[in-house]
Amino acid sequence: MKDQQDIPVASSHRQRPSRSGGRAGRITARAIDRQQKTGYAGVTGGTYQPLSEQDIHRIHATALDVLEKIGIGDPTPEILEYALPKGCLLSDDGRLRFPRALVEDVLARVPKKFDCYAPDPKHDHQLEGSRIYTGTSGESVSILDYETQQYRPSTLTDIYDAARLTDQLEHIHAFYQPFIATEYSQALYVHDINVAYAALSGTSKSISISTIHAEHVDALVGLFDLYVGCEGGFIKRPFCTIGGCPIISPLRFGKENTEVMVRCAELGIKYGNACAPQSGATSPAALAGTLVQCFAESLACLVVMHLIRSDAKLIFGMWPFISDLRTGGFSGGSGEAALVAAAAVQMGNYYDLVQSIPSGMTDSKTMDAQAGYEKALTTTAVALAGGNHLCAYPGTVGSLMGLSFEGMLIDNDMLGNILRLVRGIEVNDETLSFDVIQDTVFGTGHYLNHQQTLQLMQSEYLYPRLADRRASGEWEDSGSPDIYQAAREKVKQLLASHYPGYIKPDVDARIREKFPIKLDPLDKKPGNGRW
């Protein structure tokens, strides 16, 4: 038998509880955004590295060969104007060739980190290294309608509602235009202005808009200046990124998108290029070859931006896509998609570039098991690889054709869990827990009310909003709902209540005076009949 004296005295871990504000304090502590201690914005990835260092060098060298010897076709006059005096060459076949030394030089010099501002500074973040942020991404043309559960063309109010949801979803850190407002498909100026207006009305997180008209970039800046209340105000804290596809694979410039990219470089606005070759269709079937071409295409964008302005900010967007070679169709969710995207991230990280990467692009038409595994697989891979801006397509289904609000909520949980996974395990004297184990073994025999448990329960563990962890009997008693039904209830609750007044009435009046704003003020208030 052990002598009383041999039982270790309670260590410093077994402190008495201290005052923490009673019920009110606890409610605050439990608030959702506190969970961000567990899976948070800016967590660092980079552990998953599908390529060896030698692989990276070979892909790099071959991409430079491609740029030097094959070049990029269809350069626009603006590009030639900037690039030829700086050392690019226009060959007889009309293709723009990039000398290796020039590319290497630019790679060494481009900004390796920059701020990603949000309308509300509390959502600002810094893009650098392999720190991860997530966002919605576009540009679907339909929505799985909440009421009918059928696909219908997406509209401006859907964009506003998606922004309001994003605003409330803690694991989606930025709002990148998820849909087209299809009713304005034939009035692109009205379209682009209103997408921006709807985004700013619904969220105070960082936003991104896609336009294919360079002059709309200037108009958007005008709108943003009114929003912040002074001319030149936006560019001091550019909370909006412009995005698009300036490259048509294989290796050609697309005129309109290139003009937009050039305009953003000139104005000093962050631009996100999505170079999206489809393996086997518009890039080699060999995944390594797809990486070579995709890297070369993105480097071409990087060089062009840098030659226009040395502090130009490009979010380097290698978006290698996969073709289903049975049919030639586009496929978004697979092991190959996850692998090649993670490898693209690794390339970007190796050169310390701020980058975006797509994930979560399921081919399933609904938020079913296929969607679940495809989204989790691709997103986990790119998150572990450490892609800075994960264009994680929360809620997007149907090979990028549609979006489901219920899906956005389900994916919010998934993203939180993935961020948690990426964060990893903190191993230190405290967490190794010798004393805690000793305390417990010689004390209560369980850890449930140990001070360490109390301390860590909201930072070591993530509590999903929707995942059902109840016992099966309880689940049956409540009508056997699946996660989709749980998401439906929550969507309604979130969208019926959150009508943020981010655009103040006087500002709104000024904006409406100058721009053709179509979002009905009544749609921005409760009782609009939608929710």
Add this chain to the structure above:
Amino acid sequence: MTQEVNETEEDIILAELADDELVEQMHDDLYDGLADEIAEGTQILLDRDWGPDKVLEKALVSGMNIVGVDFRDGILFIPEVLQTANAMKAGMAILSPLLAEIGAEPVGKMVIGTVKGDIHDIGKNLAGMMMEGAGFEVIDLGVNTLVEDYITALNEHKPDILGMSALLTTTMPYMKVVIDELKSQGMRDDLIVMVGGAPLNEEFRKAIGADTYCRDAATAVEVAKKMVGERRAIAT
């Protein structure tokens, strides 16, 4: 290197085969996407005094039918189907001028292009190549095609079918611009207007007044054959 089986297959001397054996071998060679062999076989049959219309029908078109079926059933993958289309083209290159000489009706002709403002061309290319595989002559206008370019090509080539592709909600309506222009130039009734692209649907087809919307390239081939046949039946 080449496996035993292939070596023996490569040993086959087409010119030594009897007509029916040759036709059967050509069906296999089409399936395997062997352009040179198809050109050779086509020439052999012509040299044996087969009419070009008979070669087309018996050796090529009927060989390609099974390709369509097996593609639909997932036995053949798209790169393989495109190889077969390529082989078909090699045969057609020899047959087309001869068919014209005897005044035989060719399978059909199609002008295809992605509409103005749109650069998506993978689906359009697939549709075009599959049509070629079925023996159609295809004139591809590329991407970002303006209404006047369509009209010029239609006047020049006098096709049976106009195919338009669009992948963007912003460019889809341009199809109607083209169709309206066809109407105002009195050309609409001479053409089968076929449209495709991921965001399109049957409702949209009706709204713009196209004749058919095809969800994918394989359907396009089936529908094209059927519609060209029907029009010809009415015309005669």
